[in-house]
Amino acid sequence: MSLTPDDVRHVAQLARLALTDDQLDVMSEQLGAILAYAEQVAEVATADVPATGHPLRLANVWRDDEPRPSLSPHEALAPAPAAENGRFRVPRIIGEQPGARPREEPAHG
Amino acid sequence: MAEDSALATSSAADLLDLLDRGETSAVEVTRAHLERITKTDETLKAFLTVLEDDALAHAAGIDQRRSAGEPVGPLAGVPLALKDLLCTRGIPTTCGSRILADYRPPYDAGVVERLREADAVVLGKTNMDEFAMGSSTENSAFAATRNPWDLQRVPGGSSGGSAAAVAGFQATVAVGTDTGGSIRQPAALCGLVGMKPTYGLASRYGLIAFGSSLDQAGPITRTVEDAARLFQAMCGHDPRDSTSLTDPVPDVMTGLNRGMEGLRVGVVTEMMGEGMEPGVRARVGEAIDRLEPLGAEVVEVSLPHVSYGLPAYYLIAPSEASSNLSRYDGVRYGLRLDGGDTEQMMAATRAEGFGPEVQRRIMIGTYALSAGYYDAYYAQAQRVRTLILRDFEEAFGRCDVLIGPTSPSVAFGLGEKTDDPLAMYLNDVYSVPASLAGLPALSLPAGLGEHDLPVGVQLIAGVLGEAVLFRAARALEAELAFDATPRGAHALDAP
Amino acid sequence: MSVESVNSVEQATRYETVIGLEVHVELSTATKMFCGCATDFGGEPNSRTCPVCLGQPGSLPVPNRAAIEYAIRLGLALGCEIAPASQFHRKNYFYPDMPKNYQISQYDVPICLGGHLDITVEGETRRIGITRVHMEEDTGKSLHVGESGRIHGADYSLVDYNRAGIPLLEVVSEPDLRSAEEARAYLSELRAVVLALGISDAKLEEGSMRCDANVSLRPVGHTVFGTRAEIKNMNSLRSLGRAITYEVERQTDLLQAGEAIRQETRHWDEDGGVTHTLRVKEGEEDYRYFPDPDLLPIEPAEEWITSIRSTLPELPASIRERLVEQRGLTPDQAVTLVETGLHARLDEAAEAGAAADQAAKWLVNEVAGWANEHGVEPTAAPLSGSHLAELTALVGDGTLSTKLARQVLEAVLNGEGAPRAVVAERGLEQVSDTGALDALVDQAIAEQPDAAEQVRAGNEKAIGALVGAVMRASRGQANPQLVNELLRERLVSG
Ligand SMILES: [Mg+2]
């Protein structure tokens, strides 16, 4: 399987990595080699073999619905690169949240 | 009063004896190690953070309690180094990455809590391959750690800082983490004991994730007994980790010295084939030859799919990593680069904050999970994982322990493999299978190979088979009588 | 009708509307889905956060058992199969309100599969298929700073993660709905079920219940679905109805003009009454779903499911049926009582001896209106079933006129105590003592001789003016029935 520069560009976009064209070139070569090696997995394990996602064969781990102390807003925001009014500040957002619908709320102040 | 040099080279077991008998104090022991760090770490570059004040304060508290007849923990006064991907409250935890260069977690990792309760004295945080991705510690954003046996060579990785600190007598014991061999391989390359517990025995809470279904923390020490003590203290159920086992932690201390008698040891055919250095083959072969005289029954076993472990691993671990590392986006913590909008900010931050190997693995993982490729790559690798699990299950129906090499080569030169990712990945070929199956595995020194550098021999046990694993390792250790002091023309000076 | 217009009707294709709804229900558990942070609101921004729900390095999720139980509860109520083994998956995409840049959700093995919900529109009941119910976590909230106050044109945004990690159930319907009315009925019924189960406060206006609609058209008789648009941002039943009606018109116009429908996400603009394009979908999003290795499968024991089933409350459909068939209420009364949650009061009142139809009238006509006026939940009205029974008894035995009873009810709702106490306190008993009324009746006849004469002459309607006069004179406290009788005694049978 060879990877086109376009494939690699698309993957870099999905992974939010701003790679230069040179980096993309090196990356396509290296990814190609690694994937060619990894493709050996196709030589064994037919589709009827179940997948193992986890070495533990356990289930039903949960906790009781009992509140635990949260961090203070100060602690939560302490490592933030930018914060304002008790919130994490980010540059403008292009595009809507594609998953659970956010509710738009007007900014006050 | 014991000499500083003796304190630095003592095992944890010996230090605990000295401390118990009042022949030294925790402060004295701590100071001896801090001095050793001061003297050697400019060369070795094992530590990213040294916690001089905290360590001395903790040691003083231990001495006080001990002299007041109050209880102290089972590792009271033992100098400990922590790999820098274990969260430590208020203390820098960088994961070897620029993206977390200034990050101070608001909490202690589960295993750190347990080790603090055991009164091990945390000396500092050790260097590592960025996000534990690598086999040489050269992928650290901050420094390349040196191998105390040869300062021009790598200590292995990703827990290379922890291994170098213990081999260089800067710390008595250390904690590393192992995803595909990151404890066992540096231990092998530095002439140490390195052990990865059964998946689920050591809490992953506060262990910064690389491959979540594979990651386990474990001890790196100079003796099997120290590894057993550290294992015993750091493992145990943690309700904050859904994948933490509730089974009791195997008691590895009681039967530690019972010897090899009656154990069935399987030599893994597929691990003794091509691909390893002659010196490695020779030392591992000799170790195997010692087993029968020690009273073990030696059998050949086959793990037919084990050679597919590495390709499967290099799909599974990067896939999980690509998702685990998404959170480093410049929003809530860590590095941020400017960008006109949030998407650009994130992409710029990640391109700048992650090194090339991390970016490569994020790319592989993202690709392996993406639409149209998931089944051929990720899902297929998970099927191969099933075959490997079945191979091991069958083998452990016949054997108590499996034996083979830890790493195909002794420590390689700095810069030797950095341009060839795939060559670097091959370091993990013998360590990855136990990781995929979640099995406990241990590397111990088998002697010296090429360039008179240490060779590791790997023991693997079944799920929760730690008691037999440590017991076999202890018996082999006694027989091989390896001297863990780095020596040779390019070695770090001993204390 | 001209020949020409008949032809054009025949030429225009008639379309069938196909709607499927995706509803997110925010669960009213005490803590978040995967951490112990409290879910209560009103705190400062980022005061309900911890390393887990901030996605800090090294943190790990542990599922909330109550959220799983709530999911099973809803699944059972909707007749779903509870999966013997379900799994959490990671849905990977970058968005700043999502702390880990993946959402823990469920993918190919959700906890509940294949149920249904019956809806009634204009007396006709239809069964709407439920594809699945799955568990997931909510996102944080962004505040957009800039002149517009909205995401578009904002200078920058501020993120609060208090909501991040609150448990959600996503309920996905089959594309079985055929009109805006049906969609409304479905959402309303689902909300009633959720409320009955007590798993969410399900407020559409406040976002604890959110609804996206997939709307498409196809020529009548066709079985293949048309291209759909996904409509978002409908914050009430009314806006759901309006948005779908608008969207159906929009798509019909496009199709009839020979244009294609684009697969896209559209935003409902409540003020403008239109939908507009949010995002054009180019194929499916690549979310790179894979099983979350931090979480283990959920395999609910049969006994657990059985015990949850045995504690399910009576569901809205069955309550309505019972109210109509056993209590003799009208279907409309039953609908309102269940919608308002006042059906429990009706049962209490009936048990306390009230006539169900009378009690229903008070609840439907008065109590629901009062709650609406005062902006409180109808179920929060301070009127017990026994109060209601007392009130209907007071009317029944003639102590109170309907008008007076209304005053008494108002007083009870304002917290002045039980009806009898209010009546005593205000001296509101109807005067049913003939002695006291005789004088007033005689006075009325004397004051209005014309009216009295008309009644004597056989014009019965004229008696009204006389009754009114007596009532006025008694300041409303006379028993009108009795006044009527006394007037007749004097004027008709004399
Ligand atoms: Mg959803």
Ligand SMILES: [Zn+2]
């Ligand atoms: Zn939290």
